[in-house]
Amino acid sequence: MRDVAGRAGVSVSTVSRVVNAHGYVKAGTRALVEKAITELGFVPSGAARGLVARRTGLLGLCLPDMGPAGVQQALGPLRTPVELVEDSGPGPGGATWGSLYFGEVLRGAEYAAWEADYALAVAVARPPQAEARVRDLAGRVDGLVVVAGTLPDALLEHVAHRVPVVLVAGPRPAGGYDHVGVDNGEGIRVLVEHLVGVHGLRDLRFAAGRPGTRDDIDRFRGFCSASRALGLPVPAEPVLRGDFTRDSGRRLAEQVVADHRSGRARLPEALVCTNDETALGFLDVLSAEGVRVPDDVAVTGFDGIDAARTCSPRLTTVEQPVADLGRLAVGVLEACLADPRLPRQDLVVPSRVLLRESCGTH
């Protein structure tokens, strides 16, 4: 800045005025300064500005290390020659980072941050030294969006002393953090109302995921409360219990079909699955066993993953507007930053029920 000032024959404060379009500067002087700036390629130091302004214009986003299904996202070593490979099967690949949950959170967060005039720094909390580096990040941002479960409580509490922290997804946090979550129960409720009200189904069965999981509990609760409101029987515990994987869906489906074939139990009219993967497992087995979907049994999922659109029959599901999660989280942060005295918020982004063929629509 001194160099610019010298070259333009003015003082540093005049340069500052020009750069920030503050105060009064004679047109001629401004032109001179601007010329010097472009000639020298001067870009003001963000660090120095941040120091005096007590504001960095940066927001941080902390993501966990893996995709929702626990997919390892590690990249292999860099390759050098053009490879020629026989790609024989669909394999596990194809689940790109961004199509997954957190990529969408990022997309929404970046969008909102840009709108609010902030840049967004993203940090995936990977093992070595995750803690130290997150603390470091906290020192360079004005606020932090953290995906629930990513950081230990102690660290969270520590950094919250310095910058506002908004938690995303997961359960409502214990401490005094802002929180933005997805609406698991309400989505299932609307879905169940549709199955019962529109398609006239009455024998619904919930296919749960790993026990104790927050999302799973909420979804089951939504199922129960909807059932209760509609006068249907309400199970105390899910009869079908998997672990969110497609494979577990297949196992459950085999069990359901076997029970039916052996006369032990009637086929339910609808299988309301805790997530899309589980539902896809059901579709796999049901179609293989000749049970028709949706004619013999309706199947629904939850999440709105891509495969739910491309399978056959296409899967009716509850879509989570994950990008909106990130967007709202940043919005809350923004509000917090604008007025720190604001009370803590706990927002819920509404989900969307996508009616497709697997529930009998069309």
Next chain:
Amino acid sequence: MRDVAGRAGVSVSTVSRVVNAHGYVKAGTRALVEKAITELGFVPSGAARGLVARRTGLLGLCLPDMGPAGVQQALGPLRTPVELVEDSGPGPGGATWGSLYFGEVLRGAEYAAWEADYALAVAVARPPQAEARVRDLAGRVDGLVVVAGTLPDALLEHVAHRVPVVLVAGPRPAGGYDHVGVDNGEGIRVLVEHLVGVHGLRDLRFAAGRPGTRDDIDRFRGFCSASRALGLPVPAEPVLRGDFTRDSGRRLAEQVVADHRSGRARLPEALVCTNDETALGFLDVLSAEGVRVPDDVAVTGFDGIDAARTCSPRLTTVEQPVADLGRLAVGVLEACLADPRLPRQDLVVPSRVLLRESCGTH
């Protein structure tokens, strides 16, 4: 920091020593300071540190505003109640941000940045004030990765005065920037060698995209040079010319089929398409018209998009390791930062030819 020092009964220098694990500090003193730090929730100011260290520990990534196919990525207004919508067709949706080109670049860049002990700030250069904000970002980072075509040359040159800039994708830049690009020609070359060498095809036809496009030109050149090397006829211009869209692929396919049916021209033995979308358009029409792929004609794509794995027959294609692009770009930046006197680099990430059924493999 003064507060911490006061509470621990030491000077700020000692606090600094404890925080940075520098110099000598008596164990007892250190404990005292650490206690004060956690009690006060002290997090050192990144701005102040950056000021003295002349290093922010932040890298920036500039992304363009839209997906590769020009898909608008704008998010709609926030919704509030749970919606119930009939999702009747595949539609244009489903192309999530991250599964697209730039999300993958981001993923690779973030990974490399983390490995090199940097955080990554991402900025999508959206209209209003994109320039001012990018300049601002340049002031807070140690280096910048910019996707080619995202920023005007003047701005690029300006910020390059302050931080090293690495360009990603696009043509090799004119100025003295580092550059990391994809290997369009080489991928096609290997693919053509495979078609000719392994499958014994000799009548190959290139289906090009919009004329003048850098990628398209490079791919056509690769096609030509491979043909030449193999003693096949080399067209001066592509006979088939679309615009990268699936629809244009369909139109070209209709033309090819019509020419064949009318006896005007023989069916080529292979259609080497400039991208996957075009190839998918070919598959659509050929299968509808009863032309068998790969028996009557082989079809290949370029890009490695998801749909190329899920279509039928699955599409042989040249996969661009886009995440590696971001990874390499950050790697170059890192090297530049470690030793600024290094010469400019122009790296190329190798592509991968994925052999699937549409070319006759299996």
Next chain:
DNA sequence: TTGTACGCGTTATCAT
């Protein structure tokens, strides 16, 4: 309309 001088929170140097 422009210039001077202080302070933002750290780290590094030098003294003690």
Next chain:
DNA sequence: ATGATAACGCGTACAA
């Protein structure tokens, strides 16, 4: 082993 103090590069009262 610890403390005092001068930068770091900028914004901004305040003086001119």
